[in-house]
Amino acid sequence: MSSSSNVKRLNSKDTGFRDALRSSLSLPSADDEAIDSAVVKILAAVKDKGDEAVLSFTKQFDRLNIGSISDLEIPRKDLELAYNSLSVEQKNALDIAAQRVRAYHEKQKIEAGCHSWEYEEKDGTRLGQKVTPLDRVGIYVPGGKAAYPSSVLMNAIPAKVAGVTEVIMVVPMPDGARNPLVLAAAYLAGVDRVFTIGGAQAVGALAYGTKTIPSVDKIVGPGNAYVAAAKRRVFGSVGIDMIAGPSEIVVLCDGSISPDWVAMDLFAQAEHDEQAQSILLCPDAAYIEQVQASINKLLPEMPRAKVIEASLTNRALLIQVKDMPEACEIANAIAAEHLEICAAESRKWAEQICHAGAIFMGNYTSESLGDYCAGPNHVLPTARTARFSSPLGVYDFIKRSSMIEVSEAGAQILGAVASTLARGEGLQAHARAAEMRLKK
Structure with missing residues (x-):
């Protein structure tokens, strides 16, 4: 990386920022x-x-x-x-x-x-989940x-x-x-x-x-x-489980961490492949310049420098924001696979995050620890799907069956309700199946 122009810069106060961000997040679909x-x-x-x-x-x-x-x-x-x-x-x-x-x-x-569970109603009807x-x-x-x-x-x-x-x-x-x-x-x-x-x-x-x-x-x-x-x-x-796209990270930073650490965290995603995306959100313009300088300094040392450089040149963003609350708001809009909060009050800002695959809080929590050994799963939603999906987990390998055991007393109440609704839908067999269990 010979000059700062290789990593694209955005500023949240600029006209057209949202459109530029949206465009930068999308992947070419020609292939x-x-x-x-x-x-x-x-x-x-x-x-x-x-x-x-x-x-x-x-x-x-x-x-x-x-x-x-x-x-x-x-x-x-x-x-x-x-x-x-x-x-x-x-x-x-x-x-x-x-x-x-x-x-x-x-x-x-x-x-x-x-886990399975069930409860019993007053009339003896039992409902639950297996x-x-x-x-x-x-x-x-x-x-x-x-x-x-x-x-x-x-x-x-x-x-x-x-x-x-x-x-x-x-x-x-x-x-x-x-x-x-x-x-x-x-x-x-x-x-x-x-x-x-x-x-x-x-x-x-x-x-x-x-x-x-x-x-x-x-x-x-x-x-x-x-x-x-x-x-x-x-x-x-x-x-x-999900349709996984290229790996991505957003680093939300207040400038309190070494710029070398941030640069390397951006590299950690960029080295996956040329389509990986690394984004920095920071309110401090001078600190963003320091991160760019660290990128220039550290890149030649990396064994996968060519892959990292292609990723940073094509897809990375260094974004100056107004303040940390705006950084959180933009991070939610991005809904990244990995979100690092490198800030003095990382938990405070984490409370404002509602869309992220995994949230890494504090200056010592590099995303790479989550990839290997922290404990939580590293199979995470990408491409903004963190808005509606979750990391891979135990819940992905189970299924739930509803359990219903209606008592004779319960059937008298529920049968009448079901009969009325079924006839309203024009489903006479449904209604009669319920009615046959009613006491004359």
């Missing part, structure tokens, strides 16, 4: 039609030809020279071997992360309405540009905490390169079966099932544009 067309063909082939199609696409896209679909499954003993092969440092890090993620989601199961886990889920773990053991933990552990019987993991391994951390994470998280497939063909296999790969009830986990398009297409045949 959407081509991607969707390709995905439709892949899914149709997998649905029609099963293992044969999955094998063909895996050979084509992942450059694997394999003869049978069974060669794509990794035995569970290999997962344990991968775990045992780790260095002491890696093993300890993975153990701690898994323990914290599990502890958080066990607490979530207790507090987030994930909560049961899904039978089988599929977790998609990205494996193209990088390996993500953290995604294994974040997707599999809440499923197991919820009580899911079988977790099937798919992860692309181009050229057959196995990542021991990913396999070790699958072992720690209790994944039942692992297949080295990816892309739309993996989503299709999980959704429709093949002779070798069982169909699942729900597919969770992030992936590239093809994976996202495939999940959108198979929804209805199976459940999905």
